[in-house]
Amino acid sequence: MEALSFLMQGLSVAMDPMLLLYALIGVTLGTAVGVLPGIGPALTVALLLPVTYGHDPAGSLIMFAGIYYGGMYGGSTTSILLNTPGESASIITALEGNKMARAGRGGPALATAAIGSFIAGLIATLALAFLAPYVVKVALAFGPRDYFALMCLAFITVSSAFGDSARKGLISLFIGLALALVGIDQLTGQARLSFGVPQLLDGIEVTTLAVAMFALGEAFFVAGNRATGDDQVIAVKGSVWMTANDWARSWKAWLRGTVIGFPIGALPAGGAEIGTFLSYAAEKRLTKHPEEFGNGAIEGVAGPEAANNASAAGTLVPLLTLGLPTSATAAIMLAGFQQFGLQPGPLLFVTNPQLVWGLIASLLIANVMLLILNLPLIGLWVRLLTIPKPWLYAGIMVFATLGTIGANPSPVELTMLLIFGLMGYLMRVHGYPIAPVVVGLILGPMAEQQLRRALSIAQGDVFTLVGSPLSATLLAFSVLALVVPMVLRMRGKGQMLSQLAAEED
């Protein structure tokens, strides 16, 4: 139990009042910047990293951990309250969370997100501490064919987020897949659908599309519906806290989200959003309240938010054990570690145990701090919805564009933002779901590249795709996920469900 004693040692160091203050400053800053619509965790951490310069290593590290978790958490607030996710991992949160907020249940939605993030962060950080060396072995065993099978599973299960009309859902998905073609094909270096515009060669940024379709599309939509007054939002109805029923429905979703999110975050080519997709799909399948999905089901917030944070901790597995940054946020974290003389890599756990355990202790403390900070603030955040709409949406537009301007101030990028914003608006008006477009843009290139890599390694042999136990199992699950609902539908159960859903329109 050497590990445990290192952890206790790390925790005791971190309990110093001065360091606790650093932790508090870190989570406050992280949440404050992360909460702005259009500014995701990667940008938050990149912006705030320099703030940690110049303190002693322990203080910097702990403040840094606070910023990281604070930034990850902050995104869910605007996602829920304003339907404007700052990054792709909180898109799914917006689906149910914003419906809850519109019905005056923003408080419970924020609470389940905060507590779910806390629990997932806690479990996943402990898993990182004790399981990292084993998890990373499994992660490395994932080859291109296994990723391809995982993408198939994600595609099929995510279709449950497509809403009532299969036609409209598929159209949205394929628009996303078409957009994913834009840019240089990574495997052969050829440009597709770029029409000689150099700025298109790098493809369409997921964040640009997500911010445009959600934040801008939402602003256009609310503006367009102003006259009809259909869009009344109730800030608070009932308690701002979670009821006993909310708790009963949330806790399993938190645990399931953690179990799904952590390993996917640990995969070198995973990505936090896939965990949220799968968690949402799982909750939708398992819920006892299917009629609430699409109208504000609390499980649909609890699961994906937990998955999101668990995979944030999962990303640290390859980072700490192999020195592999597997996401934009992780890449910036790597820079952060290096700043403290911490060179992540295979030998880190052996050569520098104090620092590793200090970091893990910092993450645990930041996580607790985040909960303490955010639960009391929920009442305040919900008041955001009482800001008069002209000022509220004007502010949203400023921050939504700020994220894009800060990352790449090119007129082409901003024009894309405008075009996709209008596209998101028109799709909303005509009842096409938005999330599948972003899902297509994220999963499409991954599926294509992994398929082609797998076939290339096997020199064109198609049977390689079911050639590993992992890929065969995942593909079998995909087939089940596709066939079972069809059978159920044929037996009439599905029809009843879709009728129920259709009446909501």
Added chain:
Amino acid sequence: MSGYNPSQRRPDGAALAMAGLLAALGGVILWDAARLHEIGGYSGVGPGDVARWIGYALLGLAIWSGIAAFRETPVRPPRQDVVSVLWVAGGLAAQILLLKTAGFAIATGLLFAFTARGFGKRNLALTIPVGIIFALVVYLVFAGLLKLTLPAGPLEHLFLGK
């Protein structure tokens, strides 16, 4: 759904328009895929192949959408206040055009004011200064304190002294 009489059935214009757009998009993708070199190497699946699958799927969806336009009861979209939407979109366009020359604060201030206009605050003489001051504060926080590179214009130079 209320107030719509299914006996006077006309094709659903929105679904037809979507069918047209999808067909056009699919066509462009197929055309673009045709000019790619097939250097799929050992995989047997080249860059054009996946594009072609998506192109054909889009054509299929276009046909489906076209059929649905005639057979399904159209869901009438809520009436839209187009002028408001155009104000917000215009604000974004103004920001894009002015960003390089006028700098972040002025361009974003206009976006702020035009958005507020789209949401019913008509008094631009009030909202433009408010927007510019708000954007300038955002600029000073993000560019000044957090070192985010944002396009600077005369106002920004004045406040950051460079």
Added chain:
Amino acid sequence: MKHTLFAGMMAAAFALPAYANDYMIMAPASPGGGWDQTARTMQEVLQADGISTSVQVQNVPGAGGTVGLAQFVSQNAGKGDQLIVGGFVMVGAILTNASPVSLADVTPIARLTGEYEAIVVPTSSDIQDINGLVEKLKADPGAVSWAGGSAGGTDHIAVGLIAKAAGVDPTKINYIAYSGGGEALAAILGSQVTAGVSGLGEFKAQADAGALRILAVTSEERIPGVDAPTLKESGLDVVLQNWRMVAAAPGISDEQKAAISADIEKMVNSDAWKTALETKGWANTYLAGDAFKAQLDADIASTSAVLKDIGLVK
């Protein structure tokens, strides 16, 4: 009254004097990457050592640096205070993207840093040395899958050069492109591919930990601290350095060029620069003037030849 005041403010703001040795450095990549770090290190050192009073860094990401390069060339002709950071990757990107501007359109100042490529296999592989790999490649090129960075990048070029030197048809190589070093490294460690090619720095820690075996490096001479032969001594005539450079605007006068070159030389010789390189693990491969120009031309020629051989450029 208000208007005149405002106009006065505008005029004052526009009429800012530009100091002779102010610099604007363009990093044609996103914040955080190698070129961006190079630009920001230059900024730090130039200012800290008082070589320049004010240095700014501008990021223009996109398409292997060609988006930034095009903007740099079109907006800065004749300006003596504009610099751009670039590297070997740009040479390939200009060719594969059929970029309208090339490195011939800027004024190269100096090569600053560089890194050599390493060829590795997982420790569990039955391939013991570079000759073993080459034999496999000769027997069945398709059966040897190489993981590395994006198509047409330095890693891909290295594989093409190795195949060519070994007498194997470069179009027959089975190169698996990954985005960034991390994903490729994971594929190599997981034995998903036969071998891997990337910058030595990507592999060093894993090799030290005993997870990877370095078969060869692409340097001219053996690298201290790395237990691997060069390709050259293994009988493959391949030397490849993934360098980073700094260039100035097109159409500047000889005096302007001399002034910039002097400033850069001062920077490279400063202690701050040496310390920065050491902490970042970058090798100092400073090369300026005509020697650099000649090296650049040679690299462009060999890269375009190998990209044609691989079939990426027609």
